[in-house]
Amino acid sequence: MNTVVGTRPALTWAVHIAVFVLVAIWTIPTLGILISSFRDKDQIVTSGWWTALAPAERNIVARAAPPSEAVEENGRWVLRGNVFGEASGSVSAFGISIQRPTEFAPGVTAETRDGETVAVGENGDYIITYPEQPEGERGQRLFVTTLEPPKFTTENYETVLFSEGIGQSFINTLTVTIPATVIPILIAAYAAYALAWMEFPGRALLLATIVGLIVVPLQMALIPLLRLYNDIGVGKSFIGIWLAHTGFGLPLAIYLLRNYMAGLPREILESARVDGASDFEIFRKIILPLSFPALASFAIFQFLWVWNDLLVATVFLGNNEEQLVMTGRLRELLGSRGGNWEILSASAFVAIIVPIVVFFALQRYLVRGLLAGSVKGG
């Protein structure tokens, strides 16, 4: 295939550029969240994350000291101070009216109609002079544009992990995910073996039913199960959600594993049977180790699905600190902290980092599972 394109350099370049654009579109949104999560929270709201490395321009309104504090110097009444107060910064422009907040360069002396003069230095020091002794407690407003160096911080992560409850939600999500991944694999593996290698009446019908159930929408199951849980007293508990995820994941698991197990060579099984091994032993000692790739594929699917699930967790778990999972927390933050991007971006990143690591580490198995599940007609 490469030869076809290789003969046309222009086309090769077009391909490189097109792929680059695609990759950019598919990674930039995530990158934006990642970069923002490390930025200072004041800088996030004043400049786009793509300018994170450039000094941030900020407009602040400072109020000078009250005119009554002015002291007389050489016939004029003078007020001195710093627009940043205790902090520090660098002034790139200032103004004395709200209409023209960037009228003057630092160091220039501006004059008002009343004969006052105002000067703001680059380091923020201001000097205001009055022709006569001024009165009043309200200081002159100074509009200052500053350039702040880019600030990066891990403070956002500390906030979300320890005071916004993301840390606890992380643990809750783990508690939901691990058993909800292991239990269906175990149950599905036994069932898949029975469907692939054991003879019993009704096998084809059972398999067809299971394949049919793969696509049953979850929405269907929510209300009946919620009612059932309340009736039998399971209520909102981890056991309840493990079993729910097990039930919803099983058809696909059985289907994937059965397809894989049915493809294993018959000779191995038959020679083991001749040697007197029971089905239980054959399954444990031969089939299970040989099916590892398929088990791994499904484990990754189920892990990603359960970790990322919002619907099942919202329905079958409570909204309290001990049970709220990360997706639920994230959704809650979107509602309550809609504009606080430092909280949202750090929270989102904590929520997506585990699946992304799993994804990159085990991509091979994931792809294999996808191909087994889809190309064969699921």
Place this chain on the structure above:
Amino acid sequence: MALSQTSAAPVASETRLVSTLTTAFVTLTVMAAGLAASVAVAVAGYVLIDFVFPDSKLLDAALVMVLGVAACFGYFWASNKLLDTLYPASGAHVAANLTKANAVRPWLFLGPAVIVVGLYLAYPVVNSIWLSFHGPSGETWAGTSNYEWLARDGGFRESVRNNILWLIVVPAATTFFGLIAAALTDRIAWGNIAKSLIFMPMAISFVGASVIWKFIYDYRPAGSEQIGLLNAIVTGLGGDPQAWITVPFWNNFFLMVVLIWIQTGFAMVILSAALRGIPEETIEAAVIDGASPFQIFYKIKVPQIWATIAVVWTTITILVLKVFDIVLAMTNGQWGTQVLANYMFDWMFRGLDFGRASTIALVIMLMVAPIMAWNIYETKKGTK
């Protein structure tokens, strides 16, 4: 499932019936005993450890986790052990014992799966149909009033319209981008890295992706610095900033972008495998005949992978019908973006009307049904 075995086996004679019933009885007994034994051990373990380390929350969670998995494993071990003790593969009746054990064992293996799937997927279908003819709490008979309400309801109509939009746009766009990405990345040296990066959003939750895209769509009033990428680009080009997710009708498309972004990687991976599976000869023949790369792609390659394209299309279609998290997190159905799955959730949690919610769920089920029937048909054809 023991019952289905009874009905599936043709009853030839009375002895046959008796043996089948015996098998069913033994199966259920052994399963129950195995389950009881493993649960008893797990609960005992929990009580014991809880007694030694009282109120440690993290430990509690870890413990319940380990014991839950152990109980599950214990069932298989205990029930099989029990069966082997009941019908030992040695002694006077080896042959008879083996036959009996072999009749029971498949059901021991299948038991938990059949029970769980039956309870969590098959039973709800029946129960939902029943609920759809009942009132809000599911207790009073309501006849067809839920369906009549649905037929006249504006929110439902809006949801159906939006779902149809989603069904047209998302599978088409995803398959299209997936196909382009697959075809292009297969031709370059760094294609695998590119693939990984395009595939990555698959690992991100719908809610996480919603946060990511909400940041892209972020809106500040005109004149102030835009921190959302889309508005920054628009104002950079001289346009006016927009609150994208509130723009009627078009906001649907901004939500669809999120799902397309997530799913393109999936389409790409599968289509790329299919493209690589095309026999080299057909392409070489086309090259010799002087076909251009575009002709090869559209006239030789794409027609050969139609079956795979259909699979990708249907898989995404099913996903789209169930789309919920994105709408809930981005707009919660406001500004004309309601979809069926979220509407159902709304009636379930905020409307607290199980009858109406079940009716909406049934509509989703109905839309999936043709795909379900097709899958079953294909499997039956494949196993015969």
